[in-house]
Amino acid sequence: MTAVHEFPKRTNRSAPAADLAAKVVSDRAEGESYVASVCFKHGPPRLFGVELEYTVHYADDPRRPLNPDDLARALGVHTPRTLRPESPALPLPGGSPMSLEPGCQVEISALPQTSLRKLANTVSADLAYLADALARKGLRLGTTGIDAHRTPARLLDTERYATMERRFAPLGTGGITMMCSTAGLQVCVDTGEAADAASRWAAVHALGPPLLAAFANSRRHAGEDTGAASARWLSVMGTEHSRTFAADASPDPAVSWARRIMDTPLMLLRRPEGSWDAPPGLTFADWVARRGAAGVLAPPTVGDLDYHLTTMFTPVRPQGYLEVRYLDAQEPERWLYPVALLVALLAKPSTVDKVLAICEPVARCWREAARCGLADPAIAAAAAAVVDLACAELTTTDLPAETIAEITDGVQRLVRAGRSKP
DSSP states (O other), rough: OOOOOOTTTSSSOOOOOHHHHHHHSSSSSHHHHHHHHHHOOOOOOOEEEEEEEOOOSSSOOOTTTOHHHHHHHHHHHOOOOTTOOTTOOOOOOTTTTTEEOOOOEEEEOOOOOOOOHHHHHHHHHHHHHHHHHHTTTTEEEEOBBBBBBSOOOOOOOHHHHHHHHHHGGGSHHHHHHHHHHEEEEEEEEEETTTTTTTHHHHHHHHHHHHHHHHHHHHHTTEEOOOSOTBBBHHHHHOOGGGGHHHHHHSSOOHHHHOOOHHSSSSSHHHHSOOOBBBBBTHHHHHHTOOOOGHHHHHOOOOHHHHHHHOOOOOOOEEEEEEEEEEEEOOOOOGTHHHHHHHHHHHHSSHHHHHHHHHHHTTOOOHHHHHHGGSSSSSHHHHHHHHHHHHHHGGGGSOOHHHHHHHHHHHHHHHHHHHHHHO
């Protein structure tokens, strides 16, 4: 969840040119304008993608702490450079780049596609390839959104992750758990035409509690029953509220997001040497205005602002497209279910309107969804309604009929089973 992945074929949000990155942000208005322009890009909704995270375990004993050397041997030429700086870090055969989270959770970041069928085929092939590579070294992928067997332990030694661990520690165990024990399923969809952007932004947020509850998959952690449907999402909410709370609906989400970014405290400050700890409470707007502790810092650049954007862990993160981050990881054979539902639910403005009407009563019930899941009657009713709507809309995708039937049966069973749990 803490790694940053670009969607390079869809936007120009790859690392900015050196001259732009070095440009000083002169005032708040300039910073807000830049954030709005790079985070919200408009056009016909055509592309979508997915990022799949999984914990990694020894096949013979999932409770055994993972040795990063064993993981590097299994990944071979695909090993990310955060673990082996000398690695060629080749993408998987289908083109999906790989990365690692702080606890050595693996992540596949699929390249964006215009075809849901092609996305499904490519990601499934890369996922099978990864599972086979791990199996040859006695490892396997986890099947839930949080490590059911081990306590969190940071295995990647980077300044970013060390700073995050120190910063989150006084707030409790949420931070280290989020960083090192969780695995999410992130769906990436286009922002859409300018006229539809506000409603699509509202809809992906409103869908959060019902879909979080429907696909909650992280109750057991470190050998204990947490009692929560999604202990993973609770761990996210247990970090800094300013960088995790869900945005409200807005007639101009780009403006609202840009203001929020400027007013969010810095999580870290990159330095060539020494720790990256940021002065407590210093916002990016403070840094631009040279207020308080910022008076002794070099003026912030566009590159600094780009990096600040990567420290937001909101349920939906705009990056030129909308990165939906609230879903728990699913069993590898079921990763397509929530992806297909979200794509179908956002395919047409008329469907988006129906989503907003269904989800409005529970649109802000994030904690209830994470704690209770579908045991909450209002959330369960909304989840059942949006699943019915999505299944009806799946026929508008290019997925094969047998895949649509499998997804429909699977998600309907999931909702029924969730509602029957105490």
